[in-house]
Amino acid sequence: MKAYTAALLAITMAAGLTACGDNGGGDAASGSYTIWDPYPQFDDSSAWVTLLKKCGTDNGVTVERTGYDTTDLTNKALLAAQQGNSPDVLIVDNPVVSTLAEAGVLTDTGVTSLDTASIAPNILAAGQIEGKTFGVPIGANTLALYYNKAVLADAGVDPATITDWAGLTAALEKVKAKGRKGITFSAIGTEEGSFQFLPWYWGSGAQLTQLDSPQAVASLQLWADWVTKGLAPNSVLNNTQTTSWQEFATGDFAFGENGTWQLENAKKTGFEVGIIPIPSQAGGVAPAPTGGEFVSVPVQSDSARYDVSGKLVSCLTSNDNLLATDTTLSYIAPVAAVQQQQVAQNAALTVWVDAVNAAKGRTSDNLGTKYPKISEPLWTAFQASLSGSKPPQEALAAAQQTAASATK
Numbered sequence: 001m002k003a004y005t006a007a008l009l010a011i012t013m014a015a016g017l018t019a020c021g022d023n024g025g026g027d028a029a030s031g032s033y034t035i036w037d038p039y040p041q042f043d044d045s046s047a048w049v050t051l052l053k054k055c056g057t058d059n060g061v062t063v064e065r066t067g068y069d070t071t072d073l074t075n076k077a078l079l080a081a082q083q084g085n086s087p088d089v090l091i092v093d094n095p096v097v098s099t100l101a102e103a104g105v106l107t108d109t110g111v112t113s114l115d116t117a118s119i120a121p122n123i124l125a126a127g128q129i130e131g132k133t134f135g136v137p138i139g140a141n142t143l144a145l146y147y148n149k150a151v152l153a154d155a156g157v158d159p160a161t162i163t164d165w166a167g168l169t170a171a172l173e174k175v176k177a178k179g180r181k182g183i184t185f186s187a188i189g190t191e192e193g194s195f196q197f198l199p200w201y202w203g204s205g206a207q208l209t210q211l212d213s214p215q216a217v218a219s220l221q222l223w224a225d226w227v228t229k230g231l232a233p234n235s236v237l238n239n240t241q242t243t244s245w246q247e248f249a250t251g252d253f254a255f256g257e258n259g260t261w262q263l264e265n266a267k268k269t270g271f272e273v274g275i276i277p278i279p280s281q282a283g284g285v286a287p288a289p290t291g292g293e294f295v296s297v298p299v300q301s302d303s304a305r306y307d308v309s310g311k312l313v314s315c316l317t318s319n320d321n322l323l324a325t326d327t328t329l330s331y332i333a334p335v336a337a338v339q340q341q342q343v344a345q346n347a348a349l350t351v352w353v354d355a356v357n358a359a360k361g362r363t364s365d366n367l368g369t370k371y372p373k374i375s376e377p378l379w380t381a382f383q384a385s386l387s388g389s390k391p392p393q394e395a396l397a398a399a400q401q402t403a404a405s406a407t408k
Contacts, residue, residue: 031061033308034087036077038293039329040067047328055315061308074099077298081105086298088309089316091138094126094361097294098368101127101134107297108132112310114297118319123334126361127294129368135296136317139331141260142288142359143199144351149272151180151254159276164283165203165222168255172231175254182231184247185257186239187223189383194375195289195362196241196257197223197382199278202360203286208367208374211381211400212393218281220392224385237386259291260352261330275351277358285358292331332356373406 035052042048049065056063066087068076074096080086081103092100100106109116114136116124127134147159155174162168172182186196200223201208206216226232235247241258248256249269257278266273280286295316297309315321322333323341332352333339339353363371377399384390390398 033061033063033089033305033312035063035065035089035091035312036073036087037065037067037091038070038073038093039091040069042067047324051316051321051325055312055321058315059308059311061312063312070096077105078103081298084301086300088297088300088305089312090296090298091293092135092296094137094290094292094294095363095371097127097134097296098129098363098371100296100298101129101132102369105298106134107299107306108134109136111303112297112306112313114310114313118337119334120336120357122358122360122364123290123292123356125364126290127296128364128366130366135294136313137334138293138295138317139322139326139329140290140292140334140356140359141331142290142352142355143196143257143259143278144288144355145183145276145278146248146256146258146262146266147274147276148248148251148254149274151175151178151251152274154178155180155254157254159274162276162279164279165281168279169222169226169231172226172254173229176229176231181233181253183226183255183257184233184239184244184253185236186241186244187236187382187386188238188240189379191372191375191379192240193379193382195291196244197378198362199257199286199288201378202288203278203280205281208365208371208378211374211378211403212396215281216396217392220382220385220396222281223382224392227386234386237383260332263330263348275348277351277355285354287358287360288355289362290356290359292334370407374403377402377406 155178157171200219204215204219277285295313322338326333381395381399384395
């Protein structure tokens, strides 16, 4: 069985498949190159698609672009590879890179001669496996804490003093004493919940290779204590990041854990919103997981296509184009020079730049395709603990046993 067939079967078990159409690699003779991306919300009149077309024109070819839902895109990429019909350029969510790379779907930057020297190492790491890099990140998002300025002021809390877990918990207690609600987040039993738990988990110093370490237990104990003491609502067990945001947007909560993608919604709440980084246990900014996509070049039977494909990737990820694209996508650029330009245009992004610079990829540390086998036991553990069915130590011990067995 081909590696990409095995990967496809694994993904099919978790999500329905849509048959792959005739959207694969372009015709070299016609000068047509195909690009698949996970941005179906952008139509042909959008700035994004205009940029894709311009990158094609600048390199003497015609770009044929198709936008897919993120999960559908992964399935189609695997099917296309199986059929020998891959697109020339593929833009995928960063945790998917390791799945496609290990399935033999993607070329590495050594083949395409793509330059990644200016990319922040912590962002690039999400696309690296065993010393090889499979694409170039187009941008990153991550998590921070939004706060309601009026609620904190009423409780006598200065957000600038919240630099560690103890300071944050003390602030939540002051807010509760004033009859208001503390913090909302997503602890749903899916990858979305793991994504939100990781800043606290990593902020304790815990590693994903040892889910029941003392540091890991401390991070889950923090969440469990908040729920038990009424500093966080029981609804976190079922909250997605969207419903968690909706709770924060009621104006009743002091804090809401969420991402850069809520910046525009923050302006529509009807109250003043501030943002601070998620603090680590001992102080400082906790490493939060990176979201965002990599621009990659799938394997082609005709290796002569790689030259133009690489030029298209370089065009899309150039500094000038990153600034406009990451503004459109609500991403922080993966390049320090462009981050500085973003902050110059919008000072509110400073917190997000700091958060992204402290962030790390979920598949980093050479976890690759092991990560999903660790994430599911992890979310099972925090669901069990927050619901009261198991204490943190017991829940995480069971998680470690499951993860160790799954990743042998």
